[in-house]
Amino acid sequence: MDTILLAKSLVMGIVEGLTEFLPVSSTGHLILAGDLLHFLSKEKRDIYEIFIQLGAMLAVVWEYRAKIAATLVGAAESGSQRRLLVGIVLAFIPAAVFGLLLGKPIKAYLFAPVPVALAFILGGVVILWAEKRQHRIRVQEVDKMSLADMFKIGLLQCLALIPGTSRSGATIIGGLFLGFSRKAATEFSFFLGIPTLGAAALYSLFKVRNDLTIDDASIFAVGFVAAFISAFFTIRALLRFIANHTFIVFAWYRIAFGGLVLVTAWTGLVDWTV
Numbered sequence: 001m002d003t004i005l006l007a008k009s010l011v012m013g014i015v016e017g018l019t020e021f022l023p024v025s026s027t028g029h030l031i032l033a034g035d036l037l038h039f040l041s042k043e044k045r046d047i048y049e050i051f052i053q054l055g056a057m058l059a060v061v062w063e064y065r066a067k068i069a070a071t072l073v074g075a076a077e078s079g080s081q082r083r084l085l086v087g088i089v090l091a092f093i094p095a096a097v098f099g100l101l102l103g104k105p106i107k108a109y110l111f112a113p114v115p116v117a118l119a120f121i122l123g124g125v126v127i128l129w130a131e132k133r134q135h136r137i138r139v140q141e142v143d144k145m146s147l148a149d150m151f152k153i154g155l156l157q158c159l160a161l162i163p164g165t166s167r168s169g170a171t172i173i174g175g176l177f178l179g180f181s182r183k184a185a186t187e188f189s190f191f192l193g194i195p196t197l198g199a200a201a202l203y204s205l206f207k208v209r210n211d212l213t214i215d216d217a218s219i220f221a222v223g224f225v226a227a228f229i230s231a232f233f234t235i236r237a238l239l240r241f242i243a244n245h246t247f248i249v250f251a252w253y254r255i256a257f258g259g260l261v262l263v264t265a266w267t268g269l270v271d272w273t274v
Contacts, residue, residue: 008039009219013052013226018234020056020197020227021190023127023169023250024257028116031163032261035113035272040219046107047212050204051220055227057197060190063235068194080143084191087147091154092195098158099200111163113272114265119164120258127251130173138179142187145180152178153188157196164258167193173247182242190235 015033019026030049039045061068074081109115139145156174160167168189175185205212264270 005039005219006222008037009048009222010226011037012039012048013055013223014230016049016052016223017056017059017227017230017232020053020231021060021168021193021235021238023123023166023172023247024254025116025120025123025160025164025166025169026053026056027160028120028164028166031111031116032113036270043211044216047205047208048216048220048223050201052223052227053197054201055224056231057194057201059228059231059235060194063232064187064190083147084143084145084150087145087150088191088195090147091150091157091192092199094151094154095157095161095196096199099161102161106161106163113261116164117258117261117265119162120254120261123165123169124251124254124258127169127173127247127254130176131246131248131251135176136179137181139184140181142184142191145184145188149178149180150188153192157192167196169250182247183239186238186242 012030012033015029016026019029027049034040034045034049040048071081071085075085076082139149153171153174156170157167159165159170171189171192172182172185175188176182180188261270261272265272
């Protein structure tokens with residue numbers, strides 16, 4: 001058993017869990033971290049990153065298990081719970097369609113540190129814009145969202161196909177523009193992540209099932225567990241944070257981090273893979 005490789009897997013899992021549900025782009029961080037750590041081959045790393053997203057997704061399922069169970073049971077009758085369930089399905093469809101159509105060219109041209117850094121900076125500017133404009137809240141709770149509201153968030157989630165944009169950032173900040181409270185926008189982003197991350201992971205793993213071996217099990221397991229645990233605590237911390245704070249700190253983090261990557265790439269201080 002390669003302890004160095006397991007240690008790298010632990011770091012990658014923590015990175016995934018810490019960033020998946022924050023508006024900072026987990027994919028972007030994984031690309032940068034994997035590049036710095038020289039973690040696995042590109043083909044195997046792509047499979048690994050998809051797999052550990054399942055760990056982060058399951059953290060949401062566990063945190064909201066009572067809400068999810070009540071929604072599934074309540075969806076048998078007409079009402080807010082059925083609307084929420086239908087809305088999540090509607091919101092999931094655009095990303096699924098565009099992901100199938102554009103996934104390959106996006107991976108071929110944009111899954112590299114410099115494009116990711118540029119997306120980091122642009123996303124940070126958008127968050128600053130969203131937070132500095134007057135925020136008029138018309139939807140306080142996720143159960144009050146209309147089907148049209150949820151479908152619009154699904155369209156915005158398609159922006160996250162561009163690495164560095166952030167699925168959480170696109171859906172949460174998009175929710176602010178649409179008039180959702182921070183709590184409602186954040187919780188719907190969590191719920192929408194369940195089918196989005198789950199379907200993407202299972203579909204991708206099915207396609208590459210013959211490329212995996214028993215030797216990969218320990219590496220994948222470490223990353224999966226690390227992603228689950230770190231995502232669980234991140235979800236709880238984020239919900240506490242947004243009760244009294246804006247997302248501006250994440251905007252400046254994105255801009256600073258993206259700028260650092262560009263500077264190190266331009267000066268040659270870090271030999272980023274491009």
